[in-house]
Amino acid sequence: MNTEKYILETFKKLAAIPSPLGYHEEILPFIQKEIEAMGYSPKLFNRGGLSVVFGEGKHIGVTAHMDEIGLAVRYIKPNGNMSLVSIGGLYAKTINEADCQVVTLDGKKYSGTIRNTKPSVHLTERDEYAAPLDLSNNMELVLDEFVNNKEDVLALGIRPGDYVLIDPKTKILNNGYIKSRFIDDKACVAILLAALKHIKENNISLNKKITAHFSAFEEKGSGGAVGLDYDLEELVALDIGLVG
Known part of the structure; x- marks a missing residue:
């Protein structure tokens, strides 16, 4: 070996x-x-x-x-985006703009992105855009699905408590270095x-x-x-x- x-x-x-x-x-x-x-x-x-x-x-x-440390759905917002809760001490600043999947109780997986609730520098006041990231305050999960409200998300089978699976972004370089969550x-x-x-x-x-x-x-x-x-x-x- x-x-x-x-x-x-x-x-x-x-x-x-x-x-x-x-x-x-x-x-x-x-x-x-x-x-x-x-x-x-x-x-x-x-x-x-x-x-x-x-x-x-x-x-x-x-x-x-x-x-591994991770996330779960805390609640579904009226606009269909989701508030998140940390599992095991995950820091919000390490997962901004991370690709992810929500896995439902019956095993279905839906792609999404974790982001700042005010993601556009052009449409947000500088102080608000630069505010420290906090899962319970100014971060959310946006699904890569055609959903417009909470009811649309519920129809997919997603519920509070569902796990959120974060893309590890693993790369093994030719020089032996490993880049990964x-x-x-x-x-x-x-x-x-x-x-x-x-x-x-x-x-x-x-x-x-x-x-x-x-x-x-x-x-x-x-x-x-x-x-x-x-x-x-x-x-x-x-x-x-x-x-x-």
């Missing part, structure tokens, strides 16, 4: 799969199939996520999380998958009991340890973040 190539290709696939906190219907089956193809038998958790346990000896865990923590998921693949392909025998743990609940600050065994002695968390 070319490890670097596998990590980059797997990360690109993971980044393309939307997984805001609580929405793991798409990414969990992908990770499960990837692990099963290696020859492991993963254990799935009722709350979402999975793990692989192998080896004997002192029990050590390594974990990475598949969930949600590198936290899908890069680490790809790395952990690569480690599992390397161990299996090279028939490596370990003198430790290992749990490779893939959490679906990290971005909200609770639920990240779901599925870990009580006899775990050490846990290494792979994460992309600043410590300070």
